[in-house]
Amino acid sequence: MSSKPQKHLYEEIVYVLRGNGTTTVWNEGQKPLTFEWKRGSMFSPPINTWHQHFNGSGAEPVRYVALTNAPAVFNMFHSHEFIMDNPFRFKERFDGDTEFFSGKGTSRPGLVWESNFIPDIVNLNLHEFSVKGPGLRQVEMELSSNTLSSHLNDSPVGVYKKAHRHGPGAYIIVLGGRGYTLMWREGQKWQRFDWGAGSMMSPPNRWFHQHFNLGRENIRQLALKGWGQKFPIGGWEQMFKSTETGGDMIEFEDEDPAIREMYVEELKKEGLELKNLPVTYRKHA
């Protein structure tokens, strides 16, 4: 089975959850390119290129999750025809390069892996990212010259991350491990959300969110999000800068001590110990 060919004036990032198959991408009048994907693959048909997906199995369904900026584009133009049947070709994004979906890529500053097709994100090289929590490793993925982007991170057993906040449009998919997330709007009490492999969550606009590992394996979270570093829309530095210096990340020293106390209790129930370094509170002592 296959999807119908389509092209559209919005970006799309596809992550394959299950199954395998191929996708064919082409511009009118150019030779089509076909590449194979499987569970764990990530790719992005460049904006306004024709593309068609094919299930590689006669028996097993394919399941994928995709982030698009279609709502914003439809809100802006109010024209199905303009968005879904537009002849404009973005040559600087894709011009029929036969190596486009080869899976090659380039490492860039900011923990970035820039590519157009990632055969299996499990094989990506993660970089030390302890600014957000001890032992945290992360890679940012920029595909097909999009403004949308994604990241994958890995956080150890017995560890929780710092809280931070940002705009709407980040969708977190738990690929492995289990735990919980606290989310709250400034000045309000937090809400707790428990999750495991396969869960998905999206922190509301400007709500603080903070992730806690409660399992015996590292947690792996994939985030599909409406902003990246190649075409920044602002606020990137803010997300990892202390709230005490005007940023949007709460350092462990500045958080409500009840957050850590609760995590220690929860770990105890699991027979686990806290691995975060001891903290001296600045405001709440």
Ligand SMILES: [Fe+2]
């Ligand atoms: Fe976040």
